[in-house]
Amino acid sequence: MAEMQKIGVLYSNSVGGRPLNVDFKKLEKLIAGDGGSFAYYGEVPDLLVEGSEGRLAEVMKSRGLDGIVLAAGSARTLGERLPILAPGVGREQVTFVNILDHCTGAHEDAAVRERKACALVRMGLARQRVMSTIEKDKLEVFDAVAVVGAGPAGLSAASWLADRGRKVVLLESGNGLGGMASCEKDVAALISKVEASDAVEVLKEARIEEVRGNKGSFTLSIVKQGGKRVEREVGAIVVSTGLAYPPGNEEEPWISYAKLDKRRREAPGDLPENLGFIADPEVVGELVAQHAITVATGLAADHGKHSFIFMGDVPVRGESGQSNYEAALMAGVRFFRPDARGVKVEVKDAKAIVKGLDIILKQDFAITCDLIVTGERPRVSDGSRQAAEVLRLAVEDDAFLQPGNITYLPTYTTRQGVLIAGAAGTEAPTPLAMRGGRLAAIEADAILGEGTISIGAGDVEIDQAACAACLTCFRICPVGAIGVSVDRKVPRISDVDCRDCGICAAACPQRAIKNFLTPELAILEMGRACLKPAPPDGPVVLALCCARSGYAAADAAGELGLPIPENVRVARVPCAGIVSTNVIFGLLNLGVDRVMVVGCPIDNCQNKHGSNLARRWVETCRDLIANLGGDANSVSFHPIASNMPHLFAQRAAEAARRGKDDSRRPS
Amino acid sequence: MKYGLFPGCNMPAIRPDVEHAIRLTMPALGAELVDLEGYVCCPAFGTFPSMDEDAKLAVNAWNLSIGEEKGVDLMVECGSCFSSLKMGHEHICHSEAKMKRVAELLEVTGKKYEGKNTVKHITDVLYHDVGLDRIRKAAKDRYKGVHMVVQYPCHTLYPSAQVGFEETPGKPRILADLVEALGATVDHYGCEYQCCGGAGGFHRAAHEPAMEFARSKLDSIRNETKAEAIVVSCITCLMFLDKVQKDLNEADGSEKYAIPVFDYNQLLALSMGFPRDQVASIAFVDRSDFISKYTG
Amino acid sequence: MIALGENSLEMYKDVSQEEDFKFCMTCGICIAGCPASRADPPLLIRNLVRKVILGQEDDLLNDDTPWTCVTCSRCEEVCPQDVKPFEMGLAIRQWQCKNDETRLPPSLVELYKRGYTQAVDKSQELRAQVGMKDKLPTITEYPDLLEKYQKMLMQIEIIKANDYMFGG
């Protein structure tokens, strides 16, 4: 592949009006002199100035280039503009070398700037040479969306999709729509709309039994009313299974919110005088606690009841949180603020005495209430639990389905094509749940697109002969692209779902996963290239930086003009998680003195486990090196977010410093 | 500029030198003072305001009405008097019910109050009506380069919505600007906005804590500034910050606290050449060195 | 112990007709800058307001701390909820006086009899020493006004009810 490719080096003298101050003519000789080879070397205009659209594509076409190394600004500012600069050119055909930030921004000395530029361009050439051109395929997708759960989120998703002309299969485990919010005005309107819509097929008392297929082409086996089984084909699935409010103690003087609401509606006059609400947000959650305030206020203001609320911190978030609290105070609702031990309830003569210690007055209180209104913290619903199982989604520690990792917000799950909406994902009041439904519907709509779906990666596959079926890849895939066939117990990678992060390939102990976009080879080639021209002083440090975090921080460091030592050579990798022990030892064998792996903070990786893997691999390497009597600090892991350029500069400076006195925490 | 001087009680009864300083300096600066015949206690917060709201407002109105009859605003030096009268004025003038109730109560006296005048603190008059230029001219830079600190009377600051006259409520600067108009340098210190602790029932009910409270302020002044004098414009601040230094020294068996305390008008009177035995003769902390050094 | 008696929940109406204090969210900012919060026992105005809201009548009646207020009104300035703690402090004093005549400040007698607590009328000697010859025009100089003033005060219920203090 590599020998067939014609790769050119294109440079700009300025980026966004900022001059690069590098003698590119001289650089050409320097690169060639150091063993770099290229098919073409030439200038392009400033790519951030309007009018530069399409210029890269023109040059590539006229010179017959398969790939280019673009020596200009950062991938951060230029890379994502690629579709504009070079329409029709694939991401894999271009390697960005950020001269502006890593050379011009970081170094005052022209000679240093040029040496570094030379190394970076050579690294870029090395990388580009091993990249292969990938043909994109298109697959048909099913033109329907399954919405699981017909609460506020599900209804608004179904309604939105129906408006867009999409077919919707709306599954509801109960026999009515609207869930717990069916009485609310906005929700009631959605119910009638959805029920009247031809585009929405409503299946009541239905649940998914099995799901086959991938994003764009799921086949659902559904058990519906009366135990009948049906199959539906959908392109995307929206999970809006809500949350469950476990029934509280209903034995008087205890009463649930639902029962109290019923009594209030039917015979408000029969309600007793003194009502206590035990509703600490720490215990019952923010939603129930805020509900308690509203109910208590209504009873006090409209029915002249005495409402007592027992809670620690008053929940005042949301647009009306503080106003509702003030309304409660105004209506004469009395708040008691128990200490961390909470309250105890004693029942005497069918009345409840609520006891505790008020932290404001530092006095015990004993308040007699005729009724004690309670609700428990909402939990994951049965529907969510079941959907999670069938769809292979994780139930988070706090019993919700939305992954804690913020890069999945607000609708993505750990499985491609499966979206989360509303309170199933996170505790959400009705308006936010409805918004969640709409946002999930937008994503589902995008998946369905115009009937086809692009497949990016092409020929990623698992070598079945080498595979030991340990299922590491299956567990590690951040998007659920790897499935296991039930009979043969071997994993399979879905072309559709795979996002090309490559961490499965790096993690596979059998090295059985082939053909990733940026394979280890590219990194090793960059490692080889980064050694020349040798920096006059200090070890060669190769910083392998996650494109999303560390590399963006490195770019920003350059933008700010923070000094990055000459001997630190920064390379962009799609995810720190692909820098395995093999890669690290390979680089050290090539003569790289130190390897910095720079990734996202743990739990922030958009590939879920990537940064954690990177950290573990670095630790393994360090242990091995230390056991062999080497300098463990030659390998280090650094979680650095994209907005922490100063931190990157500090770490780069530390890594570049010669000597083994570096006693600071390395990873 | 014509004002009804409301002397209050502490000033004429205990520190008449301050009263005299005011009576001498203000007309010299163009602010004519008239007496309020038949005035009574403002009333102080520990009296009617602690017993009955109506009584409090009626007595406020009594005092205010004397000025109203003469067509003058009341000018007050004492912070408490100012606060009581000003808050009373606000309450009466912003509530029809209260205005009516006050009228009912005043009826038997033949007086009436319609809210046509208001109450001004003396620093407000000095700053906004007299103006810094006139003061600068009169004061002749006698205190050039002398470091001083100021004690703002809380009662003239809070609640700013009702009584305040500073441009930046809570970040007061009028008294400091007035002191600088005398040529002095005002040093700032951490506890600058802290109350003196001398008003209300605090130092009577809890003398020790009040002393300690004042100590923190005095220490802040001693440690953080080069102040040779504390300037106040409230008779309570004056009396308390003066007396408490003596008390602290007695309690400590030392002579650590000896910063002269002046009412602003006293400093002004001295720099304008009024005799010290008439305008600055009563104090616990000896002020004679200071006075001799700067104003002869 | 905080317990709610028959009339606890209505008690606040006796203390103040105003509504603002009900907005107290117990942030404590009023106490934190209060000079008298350093007294012993401390004046904790937030807690007093809370006791009013919770109707802790006995507790409040026996509480001396409202009387240690320095009246600086700082609490009023810093209160984010416009609770007007200072005025509540005065309202509590008034309520105490109404329910317990021994709370009435003895100064009431002087105020009634001569319009002043300080012996302003006897200050002439000291004033003369600093060069002021004119008499202060306080109400004691105008017996007819004093009479009217006393008549005005006698219209106030609490003063009339305790007129024995003035010795008839």
Added chain:
Amino acid sequence: MTISGGSQPSADVLIVGGGVAGIAAAQALADRGLDVLLVEKQRRLGGKAAELACMATQQCRRCSACLLEDAIQALQGTRSVRIRLGTVVEEASRTGDTFQITVGPAKDVDTRVTPLHGVTPKSQERWKVSGVILCTGFDVFDASTRPFLGYGRSKDVITTLELDHILARNGDRGWDEGSGPPSKVAFVQCVGSRERKAGRGYCSQVCCSVSLRLAGKLAFLHPEMEIVVHYIDLQLQPRSVRSYHASLTKKVVFQQGVPGEIITPNEGGVIIRSVAEDGTAVEPVSFDKAVLAVGMVPSKETQKLGDMFGLKGGRFGFVSAGAPPVLAAGTCVFPRDIPGSIDDARDAADRLIRAISGNKEVAHG
């Protein structure tokens, strides 16, 4: 998608403000085939979120500041978003379904910043648009208007945003400006929020989690540091904050009751008076630094633009969310966190698309 006729440039939607919400709205519109004109006053995208530091300790603490960088990167690839930096909307008028917009160079912006993500016109431009989304963000409450808190009087009283700057600048050395890290730090919650008296009877939504993460970060960087958080009612949301709080209670003291006074001695440090554990007022306690958790207040820009586009009826001086073709999203409508602003902006974009797709052909439609 451009409106034909005449040489005047046009776009489907004008977005005012290139912070978190503006970027998200632009992306959402572009994803569905609309042309967008994004006008940002500063010469860089990102707004206030660009000033935040990463709050990760050993692991991500979900501060979401990095979502901004992701969003900016993604936006670079959308051809149909025209970005004007260092630019403000000067005039707007409406005829039927069309708005005539005049944009021009902003005054008082930092011209040292190189505009990397868009162009900076030197003169006025006139645009035609069919819809508008205001994403003008918020102002930080000016803590110097609370003089008892000593802000502006002493360098040792800072805001949470300033602490973010310090952490961003000093990386994992945390908080040292020559003299080493402070040993005692106090956080003060609700500065400028929950103030009925000042017409701000609302919770600023984010400050509790912001302070919690900052306190956690400081405790992580400097395990020996004593940290106290003074609060009124801790709002432990979003959900990840709750467990974080539980794990922090060993290292950080959470104390109910906010300080009434922060004394700032000239020699440095702060002295804080607040309510003690036992409910009484504490003896003044010395700290090295006080960090004020300043709330979000409506920005002056927002008010001006709200008037220009007739967005009325917002609460507390914020603008209302509006109705197509003029909408507002993000923190100019009400305080929100970063994910909340993104979701809100996406939702607003969707509302606008659905409203104007009635008379326009939208992609995939």
